[in-house]
Amino acid sequence: MNQDWRGILLRRLLLLLGACLLLGLVTGQYAWALVLGLAGYLYWNLRQLLRLHHWLKNADELPPEGSGVWGEVFDQIYHLQKRNQRARGRLQAVIDRVQESTAALKDGVVMLDRQGNLEWWNRAAGQLLGLKRKQDGGQPITNLVRHPRFKEYFEQDNHREPLELPSPVDDHLRLQLQLTLYGNGEHLMLVRDVTRLHQLEQMRKDFVANVSHELRTPLTVLTGYLETLQDNVDDIQPRWRRALQQMQQQGARMQNLLNDLLLLARLEATDYPADSKPVAVDLLLLSIRGDAQALSADRHRISLEADATVRLKGSESELRSAFSNLVFNAVKYSPEGGEIRIRWWADAEGAHLAVQDSGLGIEARHIPRLTERFYRVDASRSANTGGTGLGLAIVKHVLIHHRGQLQIDSTPGKGSTFTCHFPPAQVVRR
Structure with missing residues (x-):
């Protein structure tokens, strides 16, 4: 009208x-x-x-x-x-x-409210996680996916990296979970079956570990005979002395490479260190500093500032491998007369280890790939320093075991700072 x-x-x-x-x-x-x-x-x-x-x-x-x-x-x-x-x-x-399109997906899609309660999921998510439509609606997702790593992953603020876990339905299935925040604090969780990729990765790890283990025996025999020949170098023709010396150097380099490969394989085989106990990091760093001074041969100024009241839960041997890699790298890649500062402290955000050097620095384009196996910023420089290309990969896996993260800050020509951040749950006050 x-x-x-x-x-x-x-x-x-x-x-x-x-x-x-x-x-x-x-x-x-x-x-x-x-x-x-x-x-x-x-x-x-x-x-x-x-x-x-x-x-x-x-x-x-x-x-x-x-x-x-x-x-x-x-x-x-x-x-x-x-x-x-x-x-x-x-x-x-x-x-x-x-709903029809998500139901057709092979990947699982789960919608959660702000408290993490189940609101909706597609057919694939129900099959991969064992969710039942009638009885699981409104239940907290942490009650249905009971793995301790998933609870930690859900409660943390940073979900940039996905989490890989065995399926609650079948231990032979390997799932990749990725959380995304949307709306008013709600969660969207994507679930992928990565069993095939996990099997291929496991095959690669087993191959590297087996080859490294099998090479140790013949390499030990070769280096042993080379040492024997070196001990009797006076009885050898002079033209062979340089060849024996180079063979011994390369044998030692191969031995270091195999040791790093075996250590990396062992780190990848477990999620958390078996001997998790409070480690006196200040004493550990004092020992590493002594080794670094011996490596430096008084060519660098190495300072240490460590809070003796702050301990870290974890494996002392693994932490020694990671921290010594950072400190020794600082020595190797710093020019003569350079300064290396080691600092260990704690605050409200957890515990931190910073290793700062005054070396050549690293260009920004290299930093995201530094923790990859065998990645070299400068292949010739790494060869001269005797590096295996596995040091930072070992550091990354040790930090994963200890729920830590590695931060790399570097400016070409001014040096680099490698900082390990550990959450408060790993810190023990003495």
Whole structure:
């Protein structure tokens, strides 16, 4: 209706008042005439309101017939209902298409609320995680995926890296879980079956470990005979002395490479260190500093600042491997007369180890790949220093065992700082 309902309402009220005044003029009872007229008008409006209430309770019915303002109200509500129904239909069609497409995915999709309770999941997620539609809805995801690493992963703030775990349904299945925050703190979790990739990676690890182990025996025999020949170098022709010396150097380098490969294979085979106990990091760093000074041969200034009251839960042997790699690298890649600072401290965010050098520095494009196996910023420089290319890979895996992270800051020509960050859960105060 396109009429001006305000004008209609005003005209009707004027007509009602006119009729009441006319009735009062005829009867001589103006007050009673106004009361009866207003009461009748009120009754009619209440009746229309009751009709509206009845219609809204039975929305499938057609709108009641009405005139004037109430007719306009009925028509407007009816058209609004139709628009809402069409909008709901379009939204439901979109939801149905999304559910159908996610149901067809081989990867699992799980929607969680802010507290981590299950809201919805597709068919693949139900199969991979063993979720049951009727009884698991609204349950906390940590009650259904009970692995301790998943609980830590869910409660932490940083979910940039995915988490790999065995499936709760089948230990032979390997799953990759990736959490993403959206909306008002809700979680979206993607679940992928990476069993095949895990098997290939395990085959690679086993191959490297087996080859490294098998090479140790013949290499030990060769280096042993080379040492024997070196001890009797006076009985050997002079032209062979340089060759024996180079063979012995390369044999020692191969021995270091095999040792690093075996250590890396052992680190990859376990999630957490078996001998997790409080480690006196200050004493450990003092020993490493002594070894670094011997390696430096007084060509560098090495300072140590360590908080003796801060200990770290973990494996002393693994921590020694990681920390010594960082310190020895600083010695190897710093020029003569350079300064190396080692600092160990703790604050509200956990414990930290920083190894700062005044070496050549590293370009920014190399930093993301430094912890890859055999990655070399400068192959010739690494060969000269006797590096195996596995040191920072060992550091990364040791930190993973101890729930730590490695931060690398470097400026070409000004040096580098390697900082290990450990969470408060790993810190023990003495």
